[in-house]
Amino acid sequence: xxxxxxxxxxxxxxxxxxxxxxxxxxxxxxxxxxxxxxxxxxxxxxxxxxxxxxxxxxxxxxxxxxxxxxxxxxxxxxxxxxxxxxxxxxxxxxxxxxxxxxxxxxxxxxxxxxxxxxxxxxxxxxxxxxxxxxxxxxxxxxxxxxxxxxxxxxxxxxxxxxxxxxxxxxxxxxxxxxxxxxxxxxxxxxxxxxxxxxxxxxxxxxxxxxxxxxxxxxxxxxxxxxxxxxxxxxxxxxxxxxxxxxxxxxxxxxxxxxxxxxxxxxxxxxxxxxxxxxxxxxxxxxxxxxxxxxxxxxxxxxxxxxxxxxxxxxxxxxxxxxxxxxxxxxxxxxxxxxxxxxxxxxxxxxxxxxxxxxxxxxxxxxxxxxxxxxxxxxxxxxxxxxxxxxxxxxxxxxxxxxxxxxxxxxxxxxxxxxxxxxxxxxxxxxxxxxxxxxxx
Amino acid sequence: xxxxxxxxxxxxxxxxxxxxxxxxxxxxxxxxxxxxxxxxxxxxxxxxxxxxxxxxxxxxxxxxxxxxxxxxxxxxxxxxxxxxxxxxxxxxxxxxxxxxxxxxxxxxxxxxxxxxxxxxxxxxxxxxxxxxxxxxxxxxxxxxxxxxxxxxxxxxxxxxxxxxxxxxxxxxxxxxxxxxxxxxxxxxxxxxxxxxxxxxxxxxxxxxxxxxxxxxxxxxxxxxxxxxxxxxxxxxxxxxxxxxxxxxxxxxxxxxxxxxxxxxxxxxxxxxxxxxxxxxxxxxxxxxxxxxxxxxxxxxxxxxxxxxxxxxxxxxxxxxxxxxxxxxxxxxxxxxxxxxxxxxxxxxxxxxxxxxxxxxxxxxxxxxxxxxxxxxxxxxxxxxxxxxxxxxxxxxxxxxxxxxxxxxx
Numbered sequence: 074x075x076x077x078x079x080x081x082x083x084x085x086x087x088x089x090x091x092x093x094x095x096x097x098x099x100x101x102x103x104x105x106x107x108x109x110x111x112x113x114x115x116x117x118x119x120x121x122x123x124x125x126x127x128x129x130x131x132x133x134x135x136x137x138x139x140x141x142x143x144x145x146x147x148x149x150x151x152x153x154x155x156x157x158x159x160x161x162x163x164x165x166x167x168x169x170x171x172x173x174x175x176x177x178x179x180x181x182x183x184x185x186x187x188x189x190x191x192x193x194x195x196x197x198x199x200x201x202x203x204x205x206x207x208x209x210x211x212x213x214x215x216x217x218x219x220x221x222x223x224x225x226x227x228x229x230x231x232x233x234x235x236x237x238x239x240x241x242x243x244x245x246x247x248x249x250x251x252x253x254x255x256x257x258x259x260x261x262x263x264x265x266x267x268x269x270x271x272x273x274x275x276x277x278x279x280x281x282x283x284x285x286x287x288x289x290x291x292x293x294x295x296x297x298x299x300x301x302x303x304x305x306x307x308x309x310x311x312x313x314x315x316x317x318x319x320x321x322x323x324x325x326x327x328x329x330x331x332x333x334x335x336x337x338x339x340x341x342x343x344x345x346x347x348x349x350x351x352x353x354x355x356x357x358x359x360x361x362x363x364x365x366x367x368x369x370x371x372x373x374x375x376x377x378x379x380x381x382x383x384x385x386x387x388x389x390x391x392x393x394x395x396x397x398x399x400x401x402x403x404x405x406x407x408x409x410x411x412x413x414x415x416x417x418x419x420x421x422x423x424x425x426x427x428x429x430x431x432x433x434x435x436x437x438x439x440x441x442x443x444x445x446x447x448x449x450x451x452x453x454x455x456x457x458x459x460x461x462x463x464x465x466x467x468x469x470x471x472x473x474x475x476x477x478x479x480x481x482x483x484x485x486x487x488x489x490x491x492x493x494x495x496x497x498x499x500x501x502x503x504x505x506x507x508x509x510x511x512x513x
Numbered sequence: 514x515x516x517x518x519x520x521x522x523x524x525x526x527x528x529x530x531x532x533x534x535x536x537x538x539x540x541x542x543x544x545x546x547x548x549x550x551x552x553x554x555x556x557x558x559x560x561x562x563x564x565x566x567x568x569x570x571x572x573x574x575x576x577x578x579x580x581x582x583x584x585x586x587x588x589x590x591x592x593x594x595x596x597x598x599x600x601x602x603x604x605x606x607x608x609x610x611x612x613x614x615x616x617x618x619x620x621x622x623x624x625x626x627x628x629x630x631x632x633x634x635x636x637x638x639x640x641x642x643x644x645x646x647x648x649x650x651x652x653x654x655x656x657x658x659x660x661x662x663x664x665x666x667x668x669x670x671x672x673x674x675x676x677x678x679x680x681x682x683x684x685x686x687x688x689x690x691x692x693x694x695x696x697x698x699x700x701x702x703x704x705x706x707x708x709x710x711x712x713x714x715x716x717x718x719x720x721x722x723x724x725x726x727x728x729x730x731x732x733x734x735x736x737x738x739x740x741x742x743x744x745x746x747x748x749x750x751x752x753x754x755x756x757x758x759x760x761x762x763x764x765x766x767x768x769x770x771x772x773x774x775x776x777x778x779x780x781x782x783x784x785x786x787x788x789x790x791x792x793x794x795x796x797x798x799x800x801x802x803x804x805x806x807x808x809x810x811x812x813x814x815x816x817x818x819x820x821x822x823x824x825x826x827x828x829x830x831x832x833x834x835x836x837x838x839x840x841x842x843x844x845x846x847x848x849x850x851x852x853x854x855x856x857x858x859x860x861x862x863x864x865x866x867x868x869x870x871x872x873x874x875x876x877x878x879x880x881x882x883x884x885x886x887x888x889x890x891x892x893x894x895x896x897x898x899x900x901x902x903x904x905x906x907x908x909x910x911x912x913x914x915x916x917x918x919x920x921x922x
Contacts, residue, residue: 127785127786127787128787132786132787133787136787136788136789137789140788140789140790141789141791142789143773143774143775143776143789144774145774145841146771146774146775146833146841146842146843146844147770147771147774147841148770148773148774148789148791148793148794168786168787171786279697279698281695281697281848282695282699282920282921282922283699283921358564358565359563359564361560361565362560362561362563362564362565363560363563364560364854365850365851365854365856366850366851366854367854369853369854371557373544373585373588374549374553374557374853375544375545375549375550375553375852375853375854375855376550376553376554376557376559376560376853376854376855376856376859377553377557378557378558378560378565419563428563428564429563430563431563434697436697436777437777437778439850439851440851440852441778441828441829441851442777442778442828442829443777443778443779443780443783443784443787443828444776444777444778444779444783444787444789446777511698512698512699513698513700
């Protein structure tokens with residue numbers, strides 16, 4: 074459908090507020106915590122998920138919205154009702170029926186459109202939560218999993234257009250595996266003027282220790298060390314880095330080039346004797362010192378600091394994304410499976426001799442733990458958007474990080490090192506005010 | 514018992530040049546034992562404040578009480594150039610005739626030792642300590658000592674150990690890593706606040722794990738108004754009596770809810786299908802915890818505190834404190850990051866390193882003394898029909914450091 078053919082949209086106060094916070098380029102995010110007075114009743118939410126089995130993102134996030142979660146010293150029950158559910162795949166272990174039985178107010182719908190309209194002719198929910206993660210989807214020759222987030226989003230905005238109403242939308246993780254589609258999703262949200270929140274839980278989970286980029290700090294260099302696969306956990310690594318660097322002086326200025334390094338060249342960037350940067354190595358070392366799950370290079374020892382030679386032995390397939398920002402900052406995301414099992418970030422600030430570093434702590438996934446409670450702050454931010462109509466942080470962060478991952482995956486598939494990214498050089502935004510990570 | 518401030522700096526310890534020499538006295542040194550993860554910190558360093566620190570301490574001798582098949586003592590000695598000695602005295606004298614170290618690290622945890630009728634493992638910490646003190650006395654010099662975990666299964670022995678350290682004026686640190694590990698969130702009781710009630714939840718066996726939980730709670734409560742005043746009465750109950758005590762208001766369901774809200778490891782239905790749970794509500798908790806235990810503590814100043822050991826409900830350690838003048842309880846998880854890094858032992862060993870380097874213990878050994886006694890008396894209450902037990906001997910008064918000393922930088 075051509076957007077110009079659409080009926081006039083009903084611009085709710087909720088949508089207008091959201092557009093202020095999340096839509097416009099260079100907008101300032103609002104740390105809106107209190108429900109807007111104009112919101113009537115509890116928002117009714119449609120959940121659209123790839124799948125709903127134990128440990129899937131769908132289960133982790135939608136369960137928290139329905140059953141509540143530990144939050145600031147109590148069991149918090151969100152002030153919203155998940156009323157409709159669409160589950161794209163229901164393999165063995167699917168929990169949909171159990172959740173439907175336990176939540177009489179929840180109904181399952183065979184299509185996304187029906188989940189949003191609920192048997193009425195119009196849009197009959199106040200918000201949509203899209204969890205397009207996990208499940209059995211095509212993996213292409215570049216290693217990208219074709220999760221149908223864009224397709225889900227298109228079906229959602231199709232209902233918006235047909236019914237002439239819009240509501241806030243949350244999209245878990247990166248927007249899409251396809252860069253053009255990522256841009257189209259954000260452009261559509263902006264054009265149709267609905268609040269749009271997206272991204273990883275890493276930016277909003279605990280930090281050990283508590284740390285945020287000081288207001289207006291000039292950042293000389295930033296490094297993240299993480300683990301996991303291409304077009305998967307690399308996104309978490311890029312978002313971990315981005316949520317710190319976006320607070321630098323001048324705000325986010327966009328990305329002019331993306332570089333991908335794979336194999337032994339990764340270690341050379343850390344080895345001054347091979348032309349690597351001593352400062353990068355110092356930041357890298359600080360990251361390793363924040364890890365709780367650093368592989369010991371020495372058998373029979375529990376916690377030994379690895380040399381680069383040790384690390385090279387432990388990591389079979391190291392890869393690195395270097396993000397070249399418009400204002401000259403370079404951020405590095407080292408993905409080192411075999412060396413660490415967590416995400417850490419280190420920053421070198423101007424006029425600060427000390428390296429600042431922290432771990433973005435994924436509570437609940439260590440051995441003996443059961444509850445991935447890093448989903449809890451994400452659920453809390455979703456609730457905030459649904460009750461206030463304002464996205465607590467800008468979707469431009471996730472647009473930029475989705476773009477970095479898309480470009481880096483292409484580079485590695487094409488065995489190229491660096492690509493100019495003029496279409497990411499215009500993605501400028503600012504966050505201001507209170508940090509959004511969990512700390513109380 | 515006399516009050517002692519935490520920062521005694523004995524004059525007998527003169528600043529030395531070069532690394533401080535350390536003897537390690539351990540029950541057993543094998544992979545993932547306390548001796549391994551704490552002793553190794555002085556061999557290969559540790560992460561602290563975002564950097565890898567190698568303390569100015571050199572391990573020069575080792576005594577291990579038991580050498581199982583997977584013993585690592587010989588390998589460590591070979592790799593780091595020190596000797597394993599057949600006795601504690603020889604380890605402290607490095608094979609010579611005079612005390613030849615500047616510090617002693619005592620790790621009396623793990624290894625095969627019998628249990629007594631109270632269920633306590635009879636780790637020979639007191640016996641090790643007395644041998645160390647005998648060398649100090651014979652050689653006319655005393656050096657800082659760290660004792661891992663509780664001082665002894667016996668309060669009488671623990672009290673004697675602390676008295677020895679005071680008499681011979683050597684700095685002594687002891688206890689668990691829980692008081693100094695990371696907390697989620699990074700909060701502490703405001704110094705001098707009035708505590709109305711406290712509830713700790715934990716898991717594991719007695720008496721290894723209940724000690725950790727009790728000391729974690731103590732390091733927060735000792736900051737209350739008036740400082741630590743000692744404990745006048747304890748009672749331990751088990752089984753259904755735990756739930757009845759809750760129903761009668763002898764521990765607080767509201768605080769249980771606050772403590773459990775900090776857990777990342779709820780069991781039962783969370784294990785079955787991943788769901789979140791408000792386990793303090795309803796009957797599910799009683800269903801999944803067939804054998805609960807409550808350690809109920811009444812301090813001399815009237816403050817009440819309870820430890821619930823809830824095997825089957827969770828796998829972490831969480832505390833809730835009702836603070837006067839604050840509507841919601843203060844609550845936190847004491848974070849125990851996983852093996853093999855066991856990141857919690859790095860801040861603990863850093864305090865040991867700093868005691869050795871400066872001659873000052875950063876926090877009072879009386880904390881560990883009191884908790885050692887509370888634990889023993891709770892177990893006595895259990896074996897005596899779960900009746901309340903007056904504890905005049907636990908008149909342990911001390912002042913907590915004003916600054917919070919848990920890991921947060």
